[in-house]
Amino acid sequence: MTQPQTDFTDDQLLSHARRLSDEFSGRAAEFDLARKLAQEASDAMAHAGFYRLFVPRYLGGLEASPLVSAQIFERLAQGNAACGWVAFIAATSGSTLGSIPEDTARAIFNHPNTMIAGVFAPAGKASVSNEMSRSAVAGSGDRVPKTRTGFWAAA
Numbered sequence: 001m002t003q004p005q006t007d008f009t010d011d012q013l014l015s016h017a018r019r020l021s022d023e024f025s026g027r028a029a030e031f032d033l034a035r036k037l038a039q040e041a042s043d044a045m046a047h048a049g050f051y052r053l054f055v056p057r058y059l060g061g062l063e064a065s066p067l068v069s070a071q072i073f074e075r076l077a078q079g080n081a082a083c084g085w086v087a088f089i090a091a092t093s094g095s096t097l098g099s100i101p102e103d104t105a106r107a108i109f110n111h112p113n114t115m116i117a118g119v120f121a122p123a124g125k126a127s128v129s130n131e132m133s134r135s136a137v138a139g140s141g142d143r144v145p146k147t148r149t150g151f152w153a154a155a
Helices: 010-034 039-047 066-079 081-099 102-108
Strands: 126-134 143-150
Touching: 010 039, 010 066, 010 081, 039 081, 066 081, 081 102
Parallel strands: none
Antiparallel strands: 126 143
16 A cells, blocks of 8 residues: 655645546536445545545644635535535544544554544534523623523533
């Protein structure tokens, strides 16, 4: 296995995004009908580094800036929404590798085509009481509703 390139410049990443956006722009119906990206589309995005945008450098990631990453996702989505979505999910999910033991992260992310996918949306619900309290914003003195209950699972 060849090691993935981990030294792309921002301009190179954006160039890859433009090229792949153009390349896959006419394939939306195909991807929609299959309900997945074609393997070569996923491989091309992996090769371009898009699945490693938020993976720490010490794990072979790119640690790309949020601005450049957003520009990449936007450009991919302009050509093919599914490509933009998949790249976004894979990149943001890859950021979790920095918070687990390094040997475990290396075992998981041992190939450039590795994609981690998940969701980080809170699954809780807050309710607001009729009681009011002073705002926590310094000096505002505004009265705001107190949050009575709420639950968000912590993993």
